[in-house]
Structure formats: structure tokens, C-alpha cells
Amino acid sequence: MVRIKRERRRKLYLLAAACVSCVAVLVLLIISLLFLIKSGSDKVYDAGLTEAVAEAPEAPGEKDVPFTPKTDKPENGKNGIPENSAPEKTDTSLSADSAPDMPGQIDDDSLQDENSLVNGDIPMKGEDEKVYITFDDGPSVFTNEILDILKEYNVKATFFVCGTGDNDESLRPVYKRIVDEGHTIGMHSYSHVYSRVYGDLDMFQYDLDKIRNLIYNETGVVPKYYRFPGGSGNTIASLPMEQYISVLYSQGMEYYDWNVYGGDSSGNRLSSENIIKNTLDGVDRRKTAVILLHDTGSRKNTVDALPGILEGLKERGADIRAIDDDTPPLHQYLDNN
Numbered sequence: 001m002v003r004i005k006r007e008r009r010r011k012l013y014l015l016a017a018a019c020v021s022c023v024a025v026l027v028l029l030i031i032s033l034l035f036l037i038k039s040g041s042d043k044v045y046d047a048g049l050t051e052a053v054a055e056a057p058e059a060p061g062e063k064d065v066p067f068t069p070k071t072d073k074p075e076n077g078k079n080g081i082p083e084n085s086a087p088e089k090t091d092t093s094l095s096a097d098s099a100p101d102m103p104g105q106i107d108d109d110s111l112q113d114e115n116s117l118v119n120g121d122i123p124m125k126g127e128d129e130k131v132y133i134t135f136d137d138g139p140s141v142f143t144n145e146i147l148d149i150l151k152e153y154n155v156k157a158t159f160f161v162c163g164t165g166d167n168d169e170s171l172r173p174v175y176k177r178i179v180d181e182g183h184t185i186g187m188h189s190y191s192h193v194y195s196r197v198y199g200d201l202d203m204f205q206y207d208l209d210k211i212r213n214l215i216y217n218e219t220g221v222v223p224k225y226y227r228f229p230g231g232s233g234n235t236i237a238s239l240p241m242e243q244y245i246s247v248l249y250s251q252g253m254e255y256y257d258w259n260v261y262g263g264d265s266s267g268n269r270l271s272s273e274n275i276i277k278n279t280l281d282g283v284d285r286r287k288t289a290v291i292l293l294h295d296t297g298s299r300k301n302t303v304d305a306l307p308g309i310l311e312g313l314k315e316r317g318a319d320i321r322a323i324d325d326d327t328p329p330l331h332q333y334l335d336n337n
């Protein structure tokens with residue numbers, strides 16, 4: 001009797017063990033199944049994400065900005081400003097990589113140019129009377145015509161150029177012609193798009209390197225004079241202007257604003273007569289004048305005004321010169337703030 005009971009209990013144990021094993025296997029199967037379903041859905045999610053990233057267009061100008069902090073201590077040159085060293089010769093020809101950096105349309109200076117007009121002769125007061133004619137925004141389809149007129153009047157000027165030659169191959173020889181005919185070539189940013197030039201200091205340096213390299217590659221001249229788009233008194237820079245100015249100074253560059261404005265920014269539609277009058281009236285109020293004119297495809301009136309301006313200046317016996325190392329800097333920002 002006892003033996004039969006023991007035998008029955010043993011069978012019950014075996015049955016219970018078998019049931020537990022079955023349940024365990026079932027649980028394992030369910031867990032495995034859930035895991036498989038989850039990893040499968042992750043793969044679908046990953047695939048979707050990859051596709052989405054691949055389709056996202058790259059924002060031009062915001063990626064691959066090769067800014068290298070200047071760690072080399074620059075040697076001091078004239079006036080305590082470091083000597084301007086030659087940039088590396090690089091290929092800045094039109095390519096898929098460089099094209100987005102030079103937009104088809106540059107920002108219009110009309111509103112900003114009034115801000116950077118220097119009121120008065122300081123710090124040029126006391127200098128001999130001189131007149132510096134400067135052209136911003138070129139090269140353009142009119143630069144050759146401007147150069148022809150300057151040659152006819154035997155006058156040297158200063159051209160603060162942009163990267164427009166990267167949009168139009170026919171403009172590329174113009175950089176060299178400016179230099180060959182004895183004019184001064186300066187930088188007016190590469191893109192002339194305010195948000196890119198003044199985005200932050202890395203973007204400013206990137207844009208600066210591009211225009212500097214372009215000018216050097218086209219002309220063999222290392223440019224060292226800069227004109228801020230909208231002038232140093234602009235109201236659109238995202239950082240205080242001292243910071244951009246420091247970037248220029250740390251690399252041996254100087255910047256120039258203006259104290260006479262022809263009023264010929266692309267947004268304005270002044271007649272040639274008005275541009276001549278604005279310019280000559282401005283010169284009459286200054287001992288030393290730095291005149292701002294524009295060299296853009298939309299400024300035919302500036303070209304038409306140029307002979308009248310030059311004749312008016314000659315009548316006044318003006319000493320017309322291109323900016324060089326002896327030209328005292330004319331600063332709106334540092335002198336007015």
C-alpha cells in the first residue's frame with residue numbers, strides 16, 4: 001500500500017516537472033518571438049532614417065567650413081600690424097563645391113551704406129587734400145568700361161571686389177586687369193551675403209580666405225585692404241564688429257570705410273546727374289575724401305556718371321589716388337563707437 005502511494009507521488013512529481021518545463025519552453029518561445037518582431041521593426045526604422053538623411057539637401061555654406069585657428073604668432077610689421085603673408089595657392093575655379101558659396105545675387109547695400117558713411121574728416125583731418133575713388137561689389141559687366149574711363153583720365157582707383165568672377169568666367173581676367181593698370185585691388189568679401197559673411201567668426205574667416213585666395217590666384221597680389229559689406233558701421237552683423245576687425249588685424253589687414261557716398265547702391269535708382277552731384281558735393285565738404293561708388297551689373301548710371309565725376313575732380317585740382325599703405329584708415333565703426 002505504501003509502495004503504491006510512493007509510486008503515485010513520484011508520477012505526480014514527474015507530471016508537475018513536465019508541466020513546468022513546458023511552460024518554461026513556451027515562455028522562452030514567446031520571448032524569442034517578441035525579440036524577433038522588435039529587431040525586425042528596428043531594421044525598418046533604421047532603413048527609413050537612412051533614406052531620410054540621404055535625401056536631406058546639404059545647406060550651402062554651412063558645412064565643411066575649413067576654419068583653422070591661427071596658432072602661429074604673426075610677426076609684427078609696419079604700424080604694429082603683422083605682415084600679410086601669402087595665402088596658399090588653391091584652385092578656386094568654378095566647381096560643384098565652390099559654386100554654392102557664390103550666389104547669383106548679392107545682398108543690396110542700399111540701406112547699410114548710409115550707416116557707414118563717416119561724418120567728417122577725422123582721422124584724416126590735417127592731411128594733404130586727397131581723393132580716393134573706390135568701387136565696391138565688382139567685378140561686373142561694367143568693370144572694363146570703368147577701367148577704360150579711368151585710363152582715359154589717367155586716374156588710379158581702388159576696387160573692393162567679390163567672388164563674382166566665379167559665377168561668370170568672362171569676369172575672371174578683370175581681376176588681373178585691375179592690377180595690371182595700376183589700381184589697388186581690395187576685398188569686399190567673397191559671397192557678399194550678409195548672413196554668410198557675418199554669421200560667426202568661422203564663417204567670416206572662411207569667406208575671407210576664399211576672396212583672398214581668388215584674388216591671389218588671379219593676380220598674384222596678396223590683398224590686404226578690406227571693405228566690410230555694408231561698411232563697418234553696418235547694423236546687420238551678428239557679433240560686435242570689433243571681433244571681425246580683430247580677425248583682419250591678426251592677419252595684417254586694414255579696412256576702409258568712406259566719407260563721400262555717390263548714392264548709387266543697386267536699390268537706389270539715381271540718375272547719373274544725381275550721382276555726380278552727390279559725389280562732388282561730398283568732396284567739397286571734405287579735406288580728404290574717400291568716395292564710395294558701385295561696380296555692379298545694375299549700375300550703368302555709375303559708369304555714365306564717372307566722366308562727369310572725374311572732370312569735376314580735375315577742375316578742383318584734386319589729387320586722386322589709389323589706396324596704399326600711406327592712406328590713413330577711415331573707420332566708421334571704431335571712430336564712432
Ligand SMILES: [Zn+2]
Pocket residue numbers: 109136137188192229230
Ligand atoms: Zn557691397
